[in-house]
Amino acid sequence: MVRPYVVTDGRAYPTRNTFDLVTLVMAHPDRPLTGLSPEKRRVMELCLGGALSVAEVAGYLELPVSVTKVLLSDLVDSGHISARAPIPPAELPEVQLLQEVLDGLRARL
Amino acid sequence: MTDHISEAVSWCLAAALLVVLVLLIRQRQITAGVRRRNATLEDSLRARDEEARHLVDVRLPSIADALSQSGPLPGLRDEKLAGTAFAQSLHSVMEQFIRAVDKAQTRADASAKAALKASMRAVQGLANEQQVSISEMQERHDNPDVLRDLMEIDHANAQFGRRAQAIAVLCGSWPGRQRMASSLTDVVRGAKSRIRDYQRVQVHALIDVAVVSRAVEPAVLAVAELLDNAARHSQPNTSVEVSLQPVHNGACIVIDDAGVGMDGQEVQRAANLLSGQRAVDVSRLGDPPQFGFAVVGLLAGRYGFSVSVDTRSPYGGVRAVLFLPTELLTHNDPDGRPGAAGQDPGGAEPLHTIPSRRTRPVRRAPHAPTVPAQAQEPSPIPHQAPAPHQAPAPHQAPIPHQAQPPAPAPAAPAPEPAPAPAPQLSPDSEGTRVYGTTAGGLPKRRRREAGATPPPGDWTTGAGQTGAADSDTGAFRARSAKETASRMGAFARGTRSGRSATQDSAPHHDEGNRQA
Numbered sequence: 140m141v142r143p144y145v146v147t148d149g150r151a152y153p154t155r156n157t158f159d160l161v162t163l164v165m166a167h168p169d170r171p172l173t174g175l176s177p178e179k180r181r182v183m184e185l186c187l188g189g190a191l192s193v194a195e196v197a198g199y200l201e202l203p204v205s206v207t208k209v210l211l212s213d214l215v216d217s218g219h220i221s222a223r224a225p226i227p228p229a230e231l232p233e234v235q236l237l238q239e240v241l242d243g244l245r246a247r248l
Numbered sequence: 249m250t251d252h253i254s255e256a257v258s259w260c261l262a263a264a265l266l267v268v269l270v271l272l273i274r275q276r277q278i279t280a281g282v283r284r285r286n287a288t289l290e291d292s293l294r295a296r297d298e299e300a301r302h303l304v305d306v307r308l309p310s311i312a313d314a315l316s317q318s319g320p321l322p323g324l325r326d327e328k329l330a331g332t333a334f335a336q337s338l339h340s341v342m343e344q345f346i347r348a349v350d351k352a353q354t355r356a357d358a359s360a361k362a363a364l365k366a367s368m369r370a371v372q373g374l375a376n377e378q379q380v381s382i383s384e385m386q387e388r389h390d391n392p393d394v395l396r397d398l399m400e401i402d403h404a405n406a407q408f409g410r411r412a413q414a415i416a417v418l419c420g421s422w423p424g425r426q427r428m429a430s431s432l433t434d435v436v437r438g439a440k441s442r443i444r445d446y447q448r449v450q451v452h453a454l455i456d457v458a459v460v461s462r463a464v465e466p467a468v469l470a471v472a473e474l475l476d477n478a479a480r481h482s483q484p485n486t487s488v489e490v491s492l493q494p495v496h497n498g499a500c501i502v503i504d505d506a507g508v509g510m511d512g513q514e515v516q517r518a519a520n521l522l523s524g525q526r527a528v529d530v531s532r533l534g535d536p537p538q539f540g541f542a543v544v545g546l547l548a549g550r551y552g553f554s555v556s557v558d559t560r561s562p563y564g565g566v567r568a569v570l571f572l573p574t575e576l577l578t579h580n581d582p583d584g585r586p587g588a589a590g591q592d593p594g595g596a597e598p599l600h601t602i603p604s605r606r607t608r609p610v611r612r613a614p615h616a617p618t619v620p621a622q623a624q625e626p627s628p629i630p631h632q633a634p635a636p637h638q639a640p641a642p643h644q645a646p647i648p649h650q651a652q653p654p655a656p657a658p659a660a661p662a663p664e665p666a667p668a669p670a671p672q673l674s675p676d677s678e679g680t681r682v683y684g685t686t687a688g689g690l691p692k693r694r695r696r697e698a699g700a701t702p703p704p705g706d707w708t709t710g711a712g713q714t715g716a717a718d719s720d721t722g723a724f725r726a727r728s729a730k731e732t733a734s735r736m737g738a739f740a741r742g743t744r745s746g747r748s749a750t751q752d753s754a755p756h757h758d759e760g761n762r763q764a
Contacts, residue, residue: 140427140438140468142406143386144399149447151396161740177433189732192739203386205395231744 143206146178151205153212160204163190163223164211170219178202178210179219186220295326296334303338311346357529365419368412372424375409403446410442410472414543418528423465423547429458429578432492432499438464439471445479445488452491456580457499463576466547470555473540474503474568482507482565489563498573506563517541518557524549552576 166186175183178200185191185199197207214220302325310322321342329335382402386395417423430438432455440446459467478488486506493500510518521528524545541557548555553572561567727735 140430140441140464141434142402142441143395144403145437145441145446149399151399152392161743163736163740177431177437189727189729190736192736203383203390203395205386205390205392231741231748234745234749237745 143203146176146202147206147209150209153208154216155212157222157224158193158208158211160192160194162193164193164196164214164220165190165223166220167218170217175219179214182210182214183219190223295329299325299329299334299338303341307342308345311342312349361419365416365421368416368419369421371412372409372416375405375412376425378405379409403441406442407444410469410476413469414473414539417469417546418539418543423469425465427461427464429461430464431456431458431580432501432572435459435464435467436471436490436492436501438468439475442468442472443476443479445484448479448484448486449475449488449490452489453493455492455494455499457492457494458578458580459572460576460578463551463553463572466551467553467570467572467576470544470547470553471501471503471570473544474555474557474570477540478503478505478507478566478568481505486563495571498571499577501570501572503568503570504561504563505565506561507565509560509565510557515558521545522548522555522557 197204440449482505489504491502521541522545528542555570557568559567
């Protein structure tokens with residue numbers, strides 16, 4: 140019923156470009172919720188339970204991911220949530236290694 | 249003698265003269281009377297002629313005009329004819345003419361409405377279809393440039409849909425969509441979505457009242473028309489203030505604009521239309537047609553809310569107040585509304601596949617000893633129970649009872665941390681607890697909330713002993729931060745690796761999910 144342009148007040152560009160589908164956001168419970176739109180309140184409620192990925196937030200809000208990013212950027216700007224950058228590629232296991240493990244498993248089974 | 253004769257003759261003559269005179273006078277009187285009567289009749293004839301002409305020239309045309317305005321019809325031109333048979337005949341002519349015009353107009357109106365309704369229904373359907381595709385596109389594309397364009401199209405489409413909907417409603421159609429009960433704030437924001445200058449509309453109070461489902465769409469449409477009027481009749485640099493107020497027997501949506509306002513005549517006309525009493529004539533809404541108030545009045549009459557615009561706003565414009573009575577309101581029911589604040593939507597994911605043996609026994613039965621997992625199983629093997637504990641020998645006595653798990657549970661002495669309570673967990677184990685069900689009949693689960701205790705009323709325990717086999721698989725449990733982190737980390741790693749694997753193979757995603 141409420142269209143995305145009303146949710147973001149007509150904005151399509153997030154104020155920051157740091158959000159990815161898997162960026163984790165965490166709420167700061169000490170921030171006041173006054174003046175927040177219903178969607179932003181809901182983001183706060185969702186994220187108070189722990190870290191939640193952008194994709195999950197979008198899913199719970201039933202909003203497109205791009206619209207969710209605009210909301211989340213606003214919340215980061217106002218200090219209500221903080222975003223944890225995704226894990227840098229250096230820390231991730233090698234695709235090669237995973238492939239080898241997979242091959243090994245396949246060979247065994 | 250001759251004297252006598254002449255005297256007699258003269259007398260006779262005199263008498264004759266007298267008679268002639270009398271006759272003459274009488275004749276004259278008669279003639280005058282006849283002439284007078286003739287003149288009167290002539291006058292009357294002329295009056296009737298003129299009356300007939302008046303009927304054709306003035307009275308009959310005025311009927312056609314007056315049908316829509318219900319003003320007083322012009323009467324006889326010559327009052328002298330009142331009460332005569334002629335006047336009555338004229339009156340019956342008028343009556344018949346009125347009936348004929350009325351009939352023709354009703355027929356024309358009905359056919360116009362039917363045609364408009366059918367075409368607007370089609371347009372409305374197309375607009376809804378387009379909205380669905382726009383929503384899908386918004387989901388699919390993650391590029392702000394695309395989103396901006398889609399938002400513009402979406403906005404235009406919403407206005408377009410509202411127009412079609414308003415005309416369809418005016419022509420006797422239903423507002424169209426059935427929605428779930430929504431909060432008053434969402435009703436106003438939904439209305440805001442459908443007008444041109446939505447950015448000027450500022451919604452102030454957020455009150456915890458919802459509108460019942462059948463009244464949501466009409467309320468949205470009515471508020472949208474009022475907001476559109478407010479925004480249209482005020483300067484582009486002013487804002488339209490909307491405040492929501494709970495009142496004694498309902499709730500009010502107050503819309504203030506800082507526009508030009510309305511004069512007495514306009515207020516009167518608006519009040520007339522908003523009363524919803526009179527049938528709306530589609531062909532007489534002006535050019536360009538102004539159906540805002542007519543639609544609002546129609547919806548108000550049909551659904552039982554009321555609208556008034558006769559107050560001046562403190563900003564100089566019009567204050568429109570839409571009053572929703574208690575019958576149309578409900579409380580924000582979180583279960584009825586998946587998206588409601590404070591309520592997590594029921595997860596479709598069957599969480600009982602995720603083991604959570606660490607947290608649950610502690611929360612479920614705080615007095616129970618920390619028993620390893622095997623104790624939670626309805627172990628038919630009696631000597632397994634005391635294994636982790638220094639349970640004394642006497643407790644081995646009720647061994648035969650332990651084979652039936654629920655029996656020893658109440659009998660077991662609480663102060664002694666015996667293993668006996670452990671099987672007690674199994675009948676209503678967490679794996680079988682359900683917190684209500686979704687509309688589709690699937691069990692609902694709570695999203696993890698650290699330390700939250702579920703309302704006991706919501707628990708339905710099922711499956712009994714048979715469900716105890718997977719007793720360590722919970723529908724409700726808290727996840728520790730570490731576990732959450734490790735799981736999210738695994739998710740992140742998986743997504744990353746999946747992406748980096750497909751990145752090279754699919755470089756044509758120029759407007760997909762890749763963010764600069």
